[in-house]
Amino acid sequence: MSETRRPHSGSPSLLRLINSVAVLSALRESSPATLSDLATRTGLSRPTVESAVEDLVEQGWAAELAAEADQRGGRRVGRPARRYVFRADSGYVLGLDIGAHRVLGVLADLNGEPVHTHQTRVDPRLDADARIAVVRGVANRCLAEGGIDRRRLMAAGVGSPGIIDRAGTVTVSTVLPGWVGLPLARRLSRSFGCPVLVDNDANLAALAERWHGVATQADSLVYLLVGRRIGAALVLDGKVHRGFGGAAGEIGLLDPKKWELCRERLLGPATTASIDDRDHQVTEQIIASARAGDSAALSIVDDFCAVLAQHAAAMTLTVDPEMVVLGGGLASADDLLLPRLQQHIDRVCIRSPRILASSVGEEAVVLGAVRLALQAADEALHQRARSSITARGSGG
Amino acid sequence: MSETRRPHSGSPSLLRLINSVAVLSALRESSPATLSDLATRTGLSRPTVESAVEDLVEQGWAAELAAEADQRGGRRVGRPARRYVFRADSGYVLGLDIGAHRVLGVLADLNGEPVHTHQTRVDPRLDADARIAVVRGVANRCLAEGGIDRRRLMAAGVGSPGIIDRAGTVTVSTVLPGWVGLPLARRLSRSFGCPVLVDNDANLAALAERWHGVATQADSLVYLLVGRRIGAALVLDGKVHRGFGGAAGEIGLLDPKKWELCRERLLGPATTASIDDRDHQVTEQIIASARAGDSAALSIVDDFCAVLAQHAAAMTLTVDPEMVVLGGGLASADDLLLPRLQQHIDRVCIRSPRILASSVGEEAVVLGAVRLALQAADEALHQRARSSITARGSGG
Structure with missing residues (x-):
């Protein structure tokens, strides 16, 4: 009692x-x-x-x-x-994942339940203005097809490759053309008429994993986002650790040449001039051949895991996390990847974390963006509740 | 107002x-x-x-x-x-630094002001029981020579090499004989009759740096403790980050062979069978020759810095700290080391932290141990204030 x-x-x-x-x-x-x-x-x-x-x-x-x-x-x-x-429908939030090849948007209510999802495939060569126009288009489609008036949008969360500073400006990006120096949060906030929070895509995927994935109980984790491009993120003390300049988790720079070589053999180039799925098909083929025991394919997978593990080990030795989570497109090849990663990390680390595959799926980034927006909506909700009730109290 | x-x-x-x-x-x-x-x-x-x-x-x-x-x-x-x-003299705390070659104790009042300091040099081959007896002896000398009754001791903080779990038990140690599995906090708490907190030596040196050193304003830092042995620690969000199993900062395992080779050339073996300062003198000689422009000595320093920087870069890429602090005995060679470290780290990292030499000196570990003990004393102080005032209130 x-x-x-x-x-x-x-x-x-x-x-x-x-x-x-x-x-x-x-x-x-x-x-x-x-x-x-x-x-x-x-x-x-x-x-x-x-x-x-x-x-x-x-x-x-x-x-x-x-x-x-x-x-x-x-x-x-x-x-x-x-x-x-x-009343979860007393307001809405928008989550957006801006990638090289697609822009994905999810409109959700204040419980985080998706109301409408829309995806537009884009040319990776698109310049910043054109890409932002696509983002606006995706947001509009979500609102229109979800039947929600724009004024009911309380916040938006946005995931982007690159390093994003506290104000939501892109400070480093090698993936999206014209992206460096872009005040992304400010520009989208003007379009959407609500607070917009921007974070690195791997950071948001890690946030999603902690919200709805395998890490809901974990206070600390190293997250590896392994898809066409690779990112890493940290959750420490239950929160995404962004670092002093938003550059935490940029571990790929430790040994970039070796990294790129192994990555490209399995995943193809980080950006391509075409928007088709050719690279993705090559990756699928290598995974399938490795599963069938093909020695050339297995060697590609072995090398890839050795390099990925080396980088994961550097992060693990640094922060000693409770677990390492493998997310992104390659999480579906966990049967091949996890035992190899675990073996390498066990050999290097004095205390090995558990290594798990993400259970969130390929929508991890946009889901994390929804979560980020909900945090901002919570703030706004309390703010609005305060002002409306205060106004009422002083009038009555 | x-x-x-x-x-x-x-x-x-x-x-x-x-x-x-x-x-x-x-x-x-x-x-x-x-x-x-x-x-x-x-x-x-x-x-x-x-x-x-x-x-x-x-x-x-x-x-x-x-x-x-x-x-x-x-x-x-x-x-x-x-x-x-x-009244800073309403209680006392003890800080202890247990090393391979010496045990250092500092008795301090509740403002952290040292009252008495005592150091005993020890044989690195000493077994655990003998070493703990030395620790007890150092504590007793501090109390006796400081003229402080043991009952006025409110808490003790202890720094030790190795990985220490939350309960204050040593889980990994390669430096001190018989140290693995030792319930250090429990055994010393029995001797001292007060709460005893134990942490890794590099963690405590980082804590001291944030308390009284160059990092008082920094919320995040990577700390490198570089003396006869090398350790690393992290401060994140203003607190020492210990990791899930207390193993954060064990970055030396990333490339142990290369690490050991470079370390030994400059610093000599991590432990020696003798307790004299021969190794220390060799290090001093190499530093002096390098300062005088001797190319062989410079090459040892260059190689050492390259490897140290590689490990510092792995930590920096992982957590993106505000600064990197070089502490331990080699901090006095900052004129040689800092520019070399900065150059390597600038080349690797996307956002370079400032690199600074510790201003705390070689007593950093014991100072951090005092700080740790003060945290425990604060708890105890509030506890005692509560009980004494409550007792008085209910009686009056």
């Missing part, structure tokens, strides 16, 4: 505000909830919770579940307890 | 307790302080602060400064404001 916390004293509007925000947070964490549930979770008295919930319903942040939804068999004694849900 | 916070309501003893601990914290952070200073800093009313200070003086945690200490020239108008100090 938890003690009943006394409501904060102070001006009535401030009191209502603090209590309402506490109830809103409790409701977001777990819905549906009865007034008793919310009283237990917030430590507030039942009458206080009741009046806070009334405020939230009136402002559109919460809704009462219809009574029939509460009839789950069994004998009914008296009136059933009213149950409330957080 | 800060708003006056209302004192917490609740039972009188709980109220006094919360307020006294708040005032004690404010006084620890900055002494001497007047009642007005403390009221401003805690947000408590002046009468509340006054009664909290009375409690603290009575319990021995605070003292009033003698009036004459307040007369610093100028015209005196009325009675001078009474000023209070945290």
